[in-house]
Every structure is written in structure tokens, then in C-alpha cells.
Amino acid sequence: xIKRPLLGWGWANVDYAFKEVPYPMFxxxxxxxxxxxxxxxxxxxxxxxxxxxxYLCIIIYVLRxxxxxxxxxxxxxxxxxxxxxxxxxxxxxxxxxxxxxxxEELYFWFVIGVLANENINSKHAPLRK
Numbered sequence: 485x486i487k488r489p490l491l492g493w494g495w496a497n498v499d500y501a502f503k504e505v506p507y508p509m510f511x512x513x514x515x516x517x518x519x520x521x522x523x524x525x526x527x528x529x530x531x532x533x534x535x536x537x538x539y540l541c542i543i544i545y546v547l548r549x550x551x552x553x554x555x556x557x558x559x560x561x562x563x564x565x566x567x568x569x570x571x572x573x574x575x576x577x578x579x580x581x582x583x584x585x586x587x588e589e590l591y592f593w594f595v596i597g598v599l600a601n602e603n604i605n606s607k608h609a610p611l612r613k
Contacts, residue, residue, distance in 0.1 A: 492532035523579035542596070546572060549599055568598055 498520050520526040528536040550572060553565040575591045578584065 490532045490534060492528065492530045492535060495530050498526060498529050519583045521581070521583055523584060543576070546595060546599060549602075550595070553602065568595055571595065 550569040
């Protein structure tokens with residue numbers, strides 16, 4: 485990341501970034517690193533500061549929007565949005581402590597899809613303030 489801080493190493497190229505850092509322990513030839521154990525580290529290594537900034541902005545927007553929806557919508561919909569908020573928070577925790585697959589990333593995109601649909605519908609019925 486020091487050699488390519490702005491744009492990173494490119495999607496799915498964490499292995500190249502890993503090879504550029506001197507590892508403190510000797511390892512055999514059978515070790516292959518294909519993903520980082522943290523989605524934020526993965527995004528930073530592959531897309532650099534620019535991609536990381538966009539990714540963090542998306543996460544912050546989603547969290548703010550979900551908190552508003554979970555506590556300021558009609559009582560009948562609060563459970564739905566609180567559940568979606570919990571799913572997103574659990575995804576964030578899990579993605580920082582484990583290698584995630586494309587199947588697990590579906591939760592991230594599902595939440596964004598729910599918010600996109602809510603944004604379309606909210607033009608007709610804005611949130612209470």
C-alpha cells in the first residue's frame with residue numbers, strides 16, 4: 485500500500501501487495517494469499533485511498549440512513565429496519581474478522597438494495613422529523 489497508496493493494486497490483487505511487504509517469518513511455497521482478513525484492508529489494498537474513501541462513505545451513509553429509518557419511521561416498519569440494521573452491523577463485524585466470500589457480500593448489497601428501494605418510495609412519503 486505504500487508503493488501504490490492512491491489507486492492500490494487493483495481488484496483481487498491482494499497477493500501482489502502481500503508479496504511487496506517483507507514477511508517476518510519464513511514461509512514455504514505452498515502459501516497463497518488471495519484475500520485480506522478484513523474487508524476494509526482488502527478495499528484499501530486493492531483500490532487505494534480513493535476506493536477506501538468511497539467505500540467508507542457508502543458504509544457511513546448506509547448506517548446513518550438505517551438509524552434514521554429504524555427509529556423515525558412508522559412503528560409498523562421499525563422492526564423491519566432494525567432487523568436490516570442488525571444484519572448490516574453483523575456483516576461489518578464479520579467482514580473485519582474473517583475472509584468473506586461473494587455469498588457473504590450479498591448481505592451488503594441486499595441492504596443497499598433495500599435502501600435504494602426505500603429512497604425511491606420515500607419521495608412519496610418522507611421521514612418524520
